[in-house]
Amino acid sequence: MEYEMRAEYVEGASPRDPEPRFEVWHMTRLGETTGLCGRELDPDAATQTADVWATPAGLPLCHACGASYIHQVPHVDLP
Ligand SMILES: [Zn+2]
Incomplete structure (x- = not known):
């Protein structure tokens, strides 16, 4: 299983804004837009x-995604 990181933006901001206000990184399975935490992310969000x-x-990394990622990819070290 491969993973990538996808950006979440602050409430009301869109990745299509000229300068989107970034909030936190989530972990997703490669090519998916749902974070490991269950959060739906914008398909246009930065990865x-x-x-x-x-x-x-x-x-910053979503704590729920971080915990889930550690569980699914046991070889990674805690930051
Ligand atoms: Zn998350």
């Missing part, structure tokens, strides 16, 4: 590789 997990580029 990035799960390789930045536990690095500054991957923060």
Whole structure:
């Protein structure tokens, strides 16, 4: 199973805004728009590789997604 990170924006903001106000990263299965926490994310939201997990580029991270990701991918280390 491969994963990627997908951005959530602040309430009312859209990834189509000129400067969308980013809120938090969620983890999703590759190509999906639902976070591991169950949150529906915008298909147009920014994504990035799960390789930045536990690095500054991957923060802030949704806590529920982080806990679920750790469970599903046991080899990753806690930040
Ligand atoms: Zn999440």
